[in-house]
Amino acid sequence: MKVLVATVKPFAAEAVNGIKEIVENAGYEFALLEKYESQDELIAAVKDADAIIIRSDKITKEVLDSAANLKIVVRAGAGYDNVDLAVASSKGIVVMNTPGQNSNAVAELAIGLMIYAARGFFNGKPGTELKGKTLGIHAYGHVGSLVAKLGKAFGMEVSAYDPFIPAEKIEADGVKVYNSVEELYANNRYVSLHIPATPQTAKSINYDLLKTMPHGATLVNTARKEVIDEEGLLALMREREDFKYISDIAPSNGELLLEKFNGRCFFTPKKMGAQTAEANINAGLAAANQIVRFFTEGDKTFQVNK
Numbered sequence: 001m002k003v004l005v006a007t008v009k010p011f012a013a014e015a016v017n018g019i020k021e022i023v024e025n026a027g028y029e030f031a032l033l034e035k036y037e038s039q040d041e042l043i044a045a046v047k048d049a050d051a052i053i054i055r056s057d058k059i060t061k062e063v064l065d066s067a068a069n070l071k072i073v074v075r076a077g078a079g080y081d082n083v084d085l086a087v088a089s090s091k092g093i094v095v096m097n098t099p100g101q102n103s104n105a106v107a108e109l110a111i112g113l114m115i116y117a118a119r120g121f122f123n124g125k126p127g128t129e130l131k132g133k134t135l136g137i138h139a140y141g142h143v144g145s146l147v148a149k150l151g152k153a154f155g156m157e158v159s160a161y162d163p164f165i166p167a168e169k170i171e172a173d174g175v176k177v178y179n180s181v182e183e184l185y186a187n188n189r190y191v192s193l194h195i196p197a198t199p200q201t202a203k204s205i206n207y208d209l210l211k212t213m214p215h216g217a218t219l220v221n222t223a224r225k226e227v228i229d230e231e232g233l234l235a236l237m238r239e240r241e242d243f244k245y246i247s248d249i250a251p252s253n254g255e256l257l258l259e260k261f262n263g264r265c266f267f268t269p270k271k272m273g274a275q276t277a278e279a280n281i282n283a284g285l286a287a288a289n290q291i292v293r294f295f296t297e298g299d300k301t302f303q304v305n306k
């Protein structure tokens, strides 16, 4: 049995060592492909793999077609929009994620980005504080609920919108619930995005929604760039000099935004939300343990392509 770790963006060394130990203790072979530069390298590496652990690595039809022995793909992280689930399902390949394992890292980054923006990107001029400001959490999952908790610790007035989570559960955390996405945006100076990228959410954060945000608004995106209607965002930033956009991944029109709206947007050079040693260890080791449990006990908890 061969378990391949394939990561363009490598895990911290401690995480790789931990994964290797779990895999080898189970009696399986461990293989590592890091920082690869073309899909061809991945396609070659998966040929004899029974299991793969990935991050945002693209598991396309071509990759799956070349992996004749593959039985399981574990995305060490939350979002699995990088895996062709339909093709995996048609081949009987189980796809899992490791929900919650890297959430704290992403939540801390969301708050860090908010502080950075509130302080004028550390430009030496007077800025503002988070305390007393409204913070809307768009989707109250693992990351969203942690951002809410941190926002409350900063003295922010926190509210959320999530049609998939019972209102009582959100309210139990002392977070106000809005019943529509429109209300969430219209009532919050900061909105932190935590929706997944799906065909339904693609470009759903659009001009009409963003234009209702209060004066001095900041949109924080540690989710996916695909959920933003980039043309709409550009139009809004042209119109609203008070509006800031900060994101853990540059939009496709990022260079243009930075050039036109200097001091009102910031993008990390590479998706950094889950780039901590702790997140790598939590998600990487969870992925390895899930693979061992799958092979030894048939455990399919966390399967996402049911």
Ligand code: 3PG
Binding pocket: 009, 055, 056, 057, 076, 077, 078, 079, 080, 102, 223, 271, 272, 273, 274, 275
């Ligand atoms: C996730 O979906 O878990 C995060 O976006 C982290 O992605 P990464 O593993 O590519 O950093």
